[in-house]
Amino acid sequence: MSTVTTRDVSDLIHSDLEEMDARIAETVDIGIPQVNELVRGVITSGGKRLRPSILLLIGHAFQPDHRALIDAAAGIELLHTASLVHDDDIDHSALRRGRPTLSTQVSSVTAILIGDYLFAQSAILAAATNDIRVVAVFAATLADLCKGQIREMLESHDLDQSFDQYEQRIYGKTGSLFAGSAEMGAILGGADPGTIAELRAYGRDLGIAFQIIDDVIDLREQTRSIGKPAGHDLREGTVTLPIMRYLAGLPANSPDRALLVDITSGDVTDDRVIDAVVGRIRASGALEAAATTARKYVETAKGHLFVIPDSRTRHALSQIADLVLDRSA
């Protein structure tokens, strides 16, 4: 079930990921057959398991309690899954990873309740680590995640936003979970406070790069490969880095700027018009400019890895950082 990323990563944590999958399956069993089936559909829908992989690799670089490490990895993967269930319901996404989302299979009410249930189970796994610091990181991560989502809803439609605002929002939405995963791994490994902080920064920067690439892919690829229409963010009026880079290259009184205002404010929703704008964004070099920013975050992320004593683990974490840049979807 677990998706292996590279050979080096796989060699180190393949069996841990399998153990984690088993732990998740055992934890989410609610004892109601029709709900179990829905939940199983969500948790086996084939994510890349990047977040738990980071947690496990970092933990293994030190001296972890094996059982607690698996519990924390399972907890973070389930927290991620729970947030996807609520996001899809909020987004009304029909597809995720090319498969129908829970929201299209059940009522919105059921999706809310199942998301809440998965949040609860992820909290149970965090508590099972028996480490109050891990629980504190877990709770803070969930709070940052929610804040990021609330900011996205309220602030993402503003074309005049600064890069800092964008960064703050995507830290919440995506960086927080990567940062929390890295931090939990370091805590459970028994790393010292300075090392924990460096590794949290690795996760944070990597998560921000991940989201920027996500925002690039959203404009670059078609429905089939990512499970969403191209330009989905634009259709929702969400201003992402590639859109900001495209905008920065337009003259102040350009009609394309005015059109972008109309699209992000919801005044223009015609698919053909939006498809044309997506084409112009692609042609403008804005996707490459945004990808360059992501590359810088990945380089900064790798820079934090010097605190990892074991060279094999350090190398695997560096490979994971490269994968974030290279993924096609």
Add this chain to the structure above:
Amino acid sequence: MSTVTTRDVSDLIHSDLEEMDARIAETVDIGIPQVNELVRGVITSGGKRLRPSILLLIGHAFQPDHRALIDAAAGIELLHTASLVHDDDIDHSALRRGRPTLSTQVSSVTAILIGDYLFAQSAILAAATNDIRVVAVFAATLADLCKGQIREMLESHDLDQSFDQYEQRIYGKTGSLFAGSAEMGAILGGADPGTIAELRAYGRDLGIAFQIIDDVIDLREQTRSIGKPAGHDLREGTVTLPIMRYLAGLPANSPDRALLVDITSGDVTDDRVIDAVVGRIRASGALEAAATTARKYVETAKGHLFVIPDSRTRHALSQIADLVLDRSA
């Protein structure tokens, strides 16, 4: 802000409840003014603070760490509030405690996100107690709460359900939070395992009684006093104890039984027809029969209090149990 229940309870924990309110207000500040205003509206809407009162009283019966006790009480109250926000969205309730719910003021999406944010903050407060056992109870309580809600959605429309099924459902929906509150108070007070188990049972039985009385009030009272139409459960097709007691008194081939089948399955939705059935349920003695069951749970709950060494606290917890029976709404 805090609602005082009885003089004896108030004398013991009035200042704790004020401290708790301040802790909640400080914790939920999200730094986004328009969201802060919505959140403040939710947390100040005047609940009875029964759950944190139980936690605080039980904690005080032993030797608690004061700061941790306030954090746990704030955490449990916020968890309760978060679950109400999602419930109201699921229920499409227009009123709660006679005031408009968040769901009527903002989009369903915003209500989901604010509920999630409050869950996150309640988890932060649980972690702030610095006691992993409290966090474990917190997470298990949240899981039981979600299971109760899922069971309500899936199983509550069945007229042939057993009392055990009903009890299991309302334990999840309501009893779990009361049980968790009592258990956290006992843990933080430093009680021994046997005492903790007795006090958890006090909370559980009291919570079940609370929900039975809630189900009675739903059929007994008008919109003005409870903030919902009378017979709201019946309109939603939810089978509660008074409805089960009414049904038990009907002959097998009674047309009233057939009508009840049609109402709970959603085939009959005419308000006048349902009003008439509500009238017949009231006249049948079913409300009194259900209240008698609630009274038995309250008596059992009080029976667990013998483990409380301090007579003043024991008396106050006994008074809280009586209040659960006597509340008009």
